[in-house]
Amino acid sequence: MPEQTPHVDETAAPGLDTALADLAGSGTLLVALDFDGTLAPFADDPGQVGALPGSWAAVLTLQRAARTEVVLVSGRPLDSLARVSHAPDDMSLVGSHGVEWRVDGHDEAALTDDERARVARIGAALDAVGERFPGVVIEHKPAGHGVHTRRVSAEVAAQANAAASQAAHDADPQVLERGGKDIVEFAVRHVTKGDAIARLRELRRADSVLFAGDDVTDEDAFRVLGAGDVGVKVGPGDTVAGYRVADPAALTDVLKQLARLRATR
Incomplete structure (x- = not known):
C-alpha cells in the first residue's frame, strides 16, 4: 500500500499547503521551533515533557536535509532544553528567550x-x-x-x-x-525570541524561515518574519502569525509535510 502524504487541514490553516511548498523550494532554510506547547504538549512537571514522536522524526529529517537547519528556540534554560528535547549535539539550541546559545561557535551564556x-x-x-x-x-x-x-x-x-x-x-x-x-x-536581559530569529537568519544567511510557537513570547518571533517566511501559531490566542494549527499534534502534520517536500526537492 503506497505511503500516504501528510496533509495540513486547510480548514484550520487555509493556504498553508501552498506556503509550505513554496518554503520547501527556497535556498537556505531555517526551521526555528519553540518546544513546550509546540513540539511537546504541556505537562504539570516541566521536566517530564517530550516531543511528539511524529514531530521529532520530522525534525530529524529536516535536520538532515540539504541547506536546512533546525534550531530549537525556547524560554527554557539551555541545559533544561537540551535535556528534555534529547537534541543531537549538532542541532542548534537557543535558550532563555535568546540569552543562551548552543550554535556553532556562537555559544553565549555568561552574565556580568x-x-x-x-x-x-x-x-x-x-x-x-x-x-x-x-x-x-x-x-x-x-x-x-x-x-x-x-x-x-x-x-x-x-x-x-x-x-x-x-x-x-x-x-x-x-x-x-x-x-x-x-x-x-x-x-535581567531584554532579549526576545524575535532578536534570536533575526540573528539566526543573519548567521545562517537563511533565504526563508519557518517559525512555530504557541505562547505570547513567540509573537516577538512572528513579528520579525518577512515575505517568503512562514509563521505557525499553535493553539488559541491572538497572533500576528500567518497560519494557525490547533495543537502540537496538528503541527506534526505540518512538519511531516515540510520534511517530505524538503527531502525530495
Whole structure:
C-alpha cells in the first residue's frame, strides 16, 4: 500500500499547503521551533515533557536535509532544553528567550557580575513569594526566574502573579516582566525570541524561515518574519502569525509535510 502524504487541514490553516511548498523550494532554510506547547504538549512537571514522536522524526529529517537547519528556540534554560528535547549535539539550541546559545561557535551564556547580582536579588524576592503560595513553583534560570502557576487555581494564580510582580520590581526596578501560559517570567536581559530569529537568519544567511510557537513570547518571533517566511501559531490566542494549527499534534502534520517536500526537492 503506497505511503500516504501528510496533509495540513486547510480548514484550520487555509493556504498553508501552498506556503509550505513554496518554503520547501527556497535556498537556505531555517526551521526555528519553540518546544513546550509546540513540539511537546504541556505537562504539570516541566521536566517530564517530550516531543511528539511524529514531530521529532520530522525534525530529524529536516535536520538532515540539504541547506536546512533546525534550531530549537525556547524560554527554557539551555541545559533544561537540551535535556528534555534529547537534541543531537549538532542541532542548534537557543535558550532563555535568546540569552543562551548552543550554535556553532556562537555559544553565549555568561552574565556580568552586576547581572548575576540582579538575578540573585530577584530570585530571593520570588522565593519568598513562592513560600506564601503552595503549589506555585519558582523556576530559577541563568538570566531570570519563572513563576509557574499551572498547579493552582486561577484565583490563586492571579494573587501569586501580582505578589511576584511587586516583589520582583521592588528588588530590581529594571527587571523585564513577560507573561506566558501559566507562567510569568522576570529577566535581567531584554532579549526576545524575535532578536534570536533575526540573528539566526543573519548567521545562517537563511533565504526563508519557518517559525512555530504557541505562547505570547513567540509573537516577538512572528513579528520579525518577512515575505517568503512562514509563521505557525499553535493553539488559541491572538497572533500576528500567518497560519494557525490547533495543537502540537496538528503541527506534526505540518512538519511531516515540510520534511517530505524538503527531502525530495
